[in-house]
Amino acid sequence: MRYMPGSGREYRSSPLSFNATPMIDVIFLLTVFFMLVSRFASAESVKMLLPEPDSSEAKTVKLPERIVINCRPAVPGSPAAGALYSIGPNPPESLAMISQRLAALQADRPDLKVIVRADRRLRYADVRAVMREVARSGLEMIHVAAHTARGE
Amino acid sequence: MMTPRSRSYRETTSAGTGDRDVVHFRPRRKRLPPRRGMLTLNLAPMIDVTFLLLIFFLITTTFDLPEGVLASKLPRDTGVSVPLPLSPIVIRVDPAGPEFADYTMRLDNASQVPADFNELASMLEEIQNRPGFDDETPVVIMAGGGVRWDHVVNCWNAAVRVKYKNIMFGEG
Numbered sequence: 001m002r003y004m005p006g007s008g009r010e011y012r013s014s015p016l017s018f019n020a021t022p023m024i025d026v027i028f029l030l031t032v033f034f035m036l037v038s039r040f041a042s043a044e045s046v047k048m049l050l051p052e053p054d055s056s057e058a059k060t061v062k063l064p065e066r067i068v069i070n071c072r073p074a075v076p077g078s079p080a081a082g083a084l085y086s087i088g089p090n091p092p093e094s095l096a097m098i099s100q101r102l103a104a105l106q107a108d109r110p111d112l113k114v115i116v117r118a119d120r121r122l123r124y125a126d127v128r129a130v131m132r133e134v135a136r137s138g139l140e141m142i143h144v145a146a147h148t149a150r151g152e
Numbered sequence: 153m154m155t156p157r158s159r160s161y162r163e164t165t166s167a168g169t170g171d172r173d174v175v176h177f178r179p180r181r182k183r184l185p186p187r188r189g190m191l192t193l194n195l196a197p198m199i200d201v202t203f204l205l206l207i208f209f210l211i212t213t214t215f216d217l218p219e220g221v222l223a224s225k226l227p228r229d230t231g232v233s234v235p236l237p238l239s240p241i242v243i244r245v246d247p248a249g250p251e252f253a254d255y256t257m258r259l260d261n262a263s264q265v266p267a268d269f270n271e272l273a274s275m276l277e278e279i280q281n282r283p284g285f286d287d288e289t290p291v292v293i294m295a296g297g298g299v300r301w302d303h304v305v306n307c308w309n310a311a312v313r314v315k316y317k318n319i320m321f322g323e324g
Contacts, residue, residue, distance in 0.1 A: 020199070027202050027206055031205050034209030035209060037213065037215075038209055038212065038213050050219055051302045051306070052302070053305055053306045054310075055270070055313060056220070057312040057313050058220030060218060060220040061220070061221055118301050120301055120302035121301070121302070123297060123299065124295045124296065124297055124300070125298065127301050127304075141223060141224070142223075143223050143224075144221060144224065144305060144308070145221055146222055148218050148219065148220040
C-alpha cells in the first residue's frame with residue numbers, strides 16, 4: 001500500500017516490473033558499434049611502434065601477393081642493441097635465412113611484394129640490412145609500413 | 153447492495169422464513185495462463201548472447217592507428233650502375249643527441265637548413281618549381297646508419313607529400 005500525497009486516498013500499487021527495452025537498445029547499439037570498429041589483428045603483423053610521419057602519405061593498399069618482414073628491437077627499450085627479423089608471424093631468423101626464403105618465394109611468385117614493418121626506434125642501419133637482402137633477392141619494389149594520417 | 157462485478161456482493165432473498173441477506177463471495181480473478189498456441193517471444197537467450205558478444209568485443213577491441221605503406225623502388229644489386237640523368241636532390245640526415253634520438257638534416261640543393269620535416273617538404277616543393285627541376289627529379293635520402301628509422305621515413309614522407317616520383321636511398 002502506498003500513499004499518494006494529494007490524492008487523499010491510498011491505493012494498491014501495481015507490482016514492480018523491470019523494463020528491459022532501453023537496456024536492450026543500448027546493449028545492441030554498443031554491440032553493433034564494437035562489431036563495426038573492431039579490426040582483427042592480422043596474424044602476420046607483430047606488435048611494434050611503427051613510424052608515424054607528419055601528415056603521413058602512407059596508404060592502405062591491398063597487396064594479394066605479399067610478404068611481410070617484421071623488424072623489431074632485439075632488446076625491448078634498447079633499440080641500439082640490434083634487431084630481430086621475422087617473416088610474418090614466424091619466429092626470428094637470421095638475415096641470410098630470410099634472404100634464402102625470399103629468393104625461393106620470388107621464384108614461385110613473380111608478382112611478390114615485400115612490406116617491411118620496422119619499429120620506428122630502430123637504427124636505419126638495421127633496416128637497411130633488410131632492404132639490401134630484399135634487393136639482392138631480385139625484388140624491385142619495397143613497401144614500408146607506417147601509420148596513416150589520422151582520420152583516414 | 154454491491155454490484156455483481158465487485159469482489160463480494162450482498163443479495164436479499166425472501167424465500168422461506170423471510171428476508172435474509174446472502175453474501176456471495178467472488179474469488180479474486182487470477183491471471184490466465186497464455187492460451188495454447190499463442191506466440192510469445194522469449195527474450196532471455198537473445199539478451200544472453202548479446203551480452204556475451206558485447207563483453208567479447210569490449211575485451212578484444214584495441215584502438216590502434218591504421219597502418220599503410222609507402223612504396224618505393226629498390227636499386228638492383230646486380231648490373232651496371234648508370235649515372236642519374238638529372239642532378240638529384242640530396243637530403244642528408246645524420247644522428248645527433250643522446251642515443252641518437254635527435255638528428256641533423258640538410259639539403260645539398262639549398263643554403264638553408266630545414267628545421268623540421270614540414271619545412272623540408274616546403275623546401276622540396278620550392279626546389280621542384282625551379283627551372284631544371286620537376287617531380288621526376290630524383291630525390292636521394294642519404295641517412296647515417298645511426299639515424300632512427302622514424303626520421304628516415306619522415307624524410308621519405310616529406311618527398312612523397314610534394315609529389316616526387318623518384319625517391320631512393322643512398323649510403324650516408
